[in-house]
Amino acid sequence: MSDDVRPGFVRVRLDLSYDGRDFSGWARQTRGQRTVQGEIEDAIRTVTRSQDTYELTVAGRTDAGVHARGQVAHVDLPQELWDGQRDKLLRRLAGRLSHDVRVWKAEEAPAGFNARFSAIWRRYAYRVTDHPAGVDPLLRGHVLWHDWPLDVDAMNAAAERLLGEHDFAAYCKKREGATTIRTLRELRWERDAAGILTATVKADAFCHNMVRSLVGAMLFVGDGHRPADWPAKVLAAGVRDSAVHVVRPHGLTLEEVGYPADELLAARNLEARNRRTLPARGAGASGCC
Structure with a gap:
């Protein structure tokens, strides 16, 4: 094209x-x-x-x-x-x-x-606080309040199981004719000195509601309601799970978009327009968990 x-x-x-x-x-x-x-x-x-x-x-x-x-x-x-x-x-x-x-x-x-x-990746950040008093009023439009204490190590353990190329249908709102195969390059949580937890989420592309659904699953792990392997099991099932909440949008920010060198732009255009499929497991595809 x-x-x-x-x-x-x-x-x-x-x-x-x-x-x-x-x-x-x-x-x-x-x-x-x-x-x-x-x-x-x-x-x-x-x-x-x-x-x-x-x-x-x-x-x-x-x-x-x-x-x-x-x-x-x-x-x-x-x-x-x-x-x-x-x-x-x-x-x-x-x-x-x-x-x-x-x-x-x-x-x-x-x-x-x-x-x-032409984009080869997008990087989002989702910001959450678990402070018992709630969100700083000056940050209320950009930070979600989660009213349970969150374990960052548990959330990162869960996140590691989701990295790589997978069909993220379980974490996406289905759109007719659209693929849900994505390569998740980075998913990690950090807590800053003020107690704000930031999820960095980087992928070649995202399907509808993917970031907010992934964050919702991670929060359930972080507050102890689900084990660290649960988000990967949801991914493997390949269907929406009613227990995965799509968190509110105001905590989410598109931080950066990456592009290749100028001489590779046209080739990337063509590649991105091709409908993606996962290789058959017999051809060396990795498991989800």
Whole structure:
């Protein structure tokens, strides 16, 4: 599948961040809800005095209430428009966008770049506190309160069993025609000096609700309600388990998106569009646990 930019247009990479609490997710919707995509597309149209709305493609479509610190998108703009706006676009967008979303960089993308399909990994963080008094009021929009003491070592022991390439159907909201095979590169928990526990979750891609479901399973292990091998057994079963809670979105932040070297972008585009399957166990596939 070709991802060539139309003649007369230039592809622009946007690096951005947003506080997700007042957005109905990333994707523009027909029902009039406020979305990050809609907000930025409208701002670009306004500051460039364009008659057309130029559609954004994003690295990771976040759900309602989820934040982003290192989100990446691209937009194809007419060359003439870009030439006239490149030096002033950031400042103009800063004057037009609401306080809870910012575009930090707007640069011409290298050949073959696609914000979604060129990405080789996404890294999320989920933040939790188990302090008996609850969440610091200054952090309440970004940290989940779990009202049971959490054992970080037990959670990390459970997390290790989930690393690698698996079918994460048990931790994803099913979407017709979409694969749930993912490579989980990193899943670990750390507690900082203030008592905030942060889960770092890094994978080549994520299916719907995957991070929040994994966190929900880890919390059940951390508070002693389930043993450390339970999340891997859920994964092996391959079906949604009603005991796995999808935790609330406000603790989740998209921290960073990784891309390959410029000369590998086009090849990554093609690879990411191929539907994935797991190798048969007889061909050397590893077990889940």
